[in-house]
Amino acid sequence: GQNIDQPTEMTATExxxxxxxxxxxxxxxxxxxxxxxxxxxxxxFLSYNVLDGLEExxxxxxxxxxxxGYSYLLLKELQMKDSASxxxxxxxxxxxLIWGAGTKLIIKP
Amino acid sequence: xxxxxxxxRHLVMGMTNKKSLKCEQHLxxxxxxxYKQSAKKPLELMFVYSLEERVENNSVPSRFSPExxxxxxxxLHLHTLQPEDSALYLCASSHEYGGAYNEQFFGPGTRLTxx
Numbered sequence: 550g551q552n553i554d555q556p557t558e559m560t561a562t563e564x565x566x567x568x569x570x571x572x573x574x575x576x577x578x579x580x581x582x583x584x585x586x587x588x589x590x591x592x593x594f595l596s597y598n599v600l601d602g603l604e605e606x607x608x609x610x611x612x613x614x615x616x617x618g619y620s621y622l623l624l625k626e627l628q629m630k631d632s633a634s635x636x637x638x639x640x641x642x643x644x645x646l647i648w649g650a651g652t653k654l655i656i657k658p
Numbered sequence: 659x660x661x662x663x664x665x666x667r668h669l670v671m672g673m674t675n676k677k678s679l680k681c682e683q684h685l686x687x688x689x690x691x692x693y694k695q696s697a698k699k700p701l702e703l704m705f706v707y708s709l710e711e712r713v714e715n716n717s718v719p720s721r722f723s724p725e726x727x728x729x730x731x732x733x734l735h736l737h738t739l740q741p742e743d744s745a746l747y748l749c750a751s752s753h754e755y756g757g758a759y760n761e762q763f764f765g766p767g768t769r770l771t772x773x
Contacts, residue, residue, distance in 0.1 A: 557698065579758045591662070591748070591764035599758065636701070644756040645714075648700040 551575045553649035555637050560655045561627055569622045569635050569652045577642020583611055583622045584636040586651065592636055595622070624654075632656045661685040662765035664749050670771045671739065679734040679768045681749030689755035690732040691762065692724060695746040707732060708755035739772045746770070 554572045561567040580599040584592040598613035610623040637649040662683045671677050692704040706714035707726040723735040750762040
């Protein structure tokens with residue numbers, strides 16, 4: 550079966566750096582997405598990786614290793630507003646999005 | 659402003675009620691989706707419409723009935739629901755269905771409680 554694994558919850562300190570990991574086993578691969586979802590709000594797009602390597606976008610970066618079935622989302626200079634759930638999703642060979650259960654990130658002052 | 663709106667935002671209904679969820683997208687997209695989001699579980703894809711035709715129906719119980727009258731509107735009709743159907747129902751849209759890098763834009767969801 551297809552599976553996406555990510556930690557259920559993580560805690561970090563304001564101003565610090567946090568890395569949220571995602572491992573996947575899917576039928577084919579057509580890219581990996583990261584979304585951010587604040588409580589009670591819509592998920593919003595953060596990043597898309599289809600080739601190996603690091604994609605940087607401001608304070609957020611996303612890394613992909615297709616051979617290892619692994620990605621991470623790196624958040625730098627954490628702010629209180631970064632407290633949210635982070636969803637990892639992989640597009641399989643049928644262009645279906647397979648979703649992880651999300652990682653709840655708690656930022657402490 | 660996400661460009662995808664959903665109404666109502668909150669809904670409480672009894673098991674014998676009939677209600678409908680509405681989604682509207684203002685992005686000119688051709689594909690629309692219904693997802694169910696339960697606590698600590700992955701998003702579950704329920705239905706997909708592309709150019710107003712249903713293309714996916716992932717073994718969803720018949721008590722959920724979708725309708726897509728045009729490419730901007732999507733409904734989810736609910737009847738005789740069960741308490742386990744209580745969840746956040748998210749609508750999303752994308753430029754097209756299928757194809758790589760098909761970013762989905764989500765609405766804020768309807769929080770449904772079935773008593």
